[in-house]
Amino acid sequence: MLPIFRHLLRCALVLVTVAAQAAEVDFATHFCDSTLRIDYIFSGTNLTQHIALDQLSKTAGWYGRRHNLGRLPLEGNGQLTMIDSQTGDTLYRHSFSTLFQEWLETEEARHVEKAFENTFVVPMPRHRVDMVVQLVDTHRRVWSSLRHTINPEDILIRDRSAEAQTPWAYIRQAGDSRTKIDVAFIAEGFAADQMDYFLAICDSSIVALTAHEPFRSHIDCFNFIAVMPSSRDNGVTIPHKGLWYDTALSSSFDTFYINRYLTTLQIKRLYDVMTGIPFEHFIILANTPEYGGGGIYNFYNLASARSTRFKLEVIVHEFGHSFGGLGDEYFYDNDQVMQYPADTEPWEPNLTTLHDFATKWADLVKPGTPIPTPTDGQGLTTKVGVYEGAGYQSKGVFRPVQECRMKVNEVPEFCPVCQRAITNIIKFYTE
Helix, strand or coil, X not given: CCCCCCCCCCCCCCCCCCCCCCCCCCHHHHEEEEEEEXXXXXXXXXCCEEEEXXXXXXXXXXXXXXXXXXXXXXXXXXXXXXXXXXXXXEEEEEEECCHHHHHCCCCHHHCCCEEEEEEEEEEEECCCXXXXXXXXXXXXXXXXXXXXXXXXXXXXXXXXXXXXXXXXXXXXXXXXXXXXXXXXXXEEXXXXXHHHHHHHHHHHHHHHHHCCCCCCCCHHHEEEEEECCCCCCCCCEEHHHCECCCCCCCCECCHHHCCCECECCCHHHHHHHCCCCCXXXXXXXXXXXXXXXXXXXXXXXXXXXXXXXXXHHHHHHHHHHHCCCCCCCCEECCCCCCCCCCCXXXXXXXXXXXXXXXXXXXXXXXXXXXXXXXXXXXXXXCCCCCEEEECEEEEEEEECCCCCCCCCCCCCCCCHHHHHHHHHHHHHHHC
């Protein structure tokens, strides 16, 4: 995620509570083996935000988790909660971050109101449920929310099970989708006759990811899928070069006027492409040599697949964001970005303001290590301490090691804290 999410609370705080769910939710009791897709519109300015329900659809088969249904592995910048309308029990929870929340911190958001598509998939409930969508600020306080009811018998829920699927295939299948993590590589800006080239890039991407721990040790937890929508044009849009292309997902550089920030705003089109295909996480591979990309927690990972810096610098780092929920550990000397207030502990597992450090990696710090920890000039990737400078801020935010894959492009590995965080996510989905 780029350093542009630091929303300041300027409107009345809205508190929405959901019922706690202590016991494990039984999937068969509460859900069908189907997927419910919910499309929302998030809109507003940096002062006022709105969440609106757009449309509902469904497909056969549910490919997400069937355990830990009422729990979250990380808080994220927003949460989606499904509540049994009759009992008030929490049945399913999902956390995420969004482009909309990033945009709120841009200069443009001070002057104009914009709308962003956001789509979520959840297991189809057997009975009427309430959905609660909450977006939080940097103090981890709810500043926008929506609660609405879904009746699974609603005739306006479009059944898309019989619709034609985008061409797709397993690249590596470790097991049944119900027990594995399905990662989908999606072709963007590739013509129909370039799919062999795309598949070769997918293979290289898997090699790059699984060369890093803890993915290497947990390779059997993942299924990798190639999804092959063809594009009318080769490449992706680059506005600052005057290049505009018609592609499957309408991806574009210059997101928020940042040259290398490559994203797509067409989220409904992305989920249309994935209709009926097993997936839990996206990696969109863009057919361009232009360096860039972006990764947003439980949203998507988009990378320029033909950049010479692609394998090491884009895919692995951005998957740390989109899959592991890791924060950026680099910082700027001018401190123009202040995303992490001192009175709040970041939800990202590899960042701390020391406000509640006991919840982070305190157990991995060797007794007697000074906090903050001075750097020794050796750039060690395994000496765990509390080093100042992270989350785009040179002061007040701390990282676990001097150098890590989430800080420096040339570092070839995740630090012990990031490895543990990713391992915890893998176990959350598979154990």
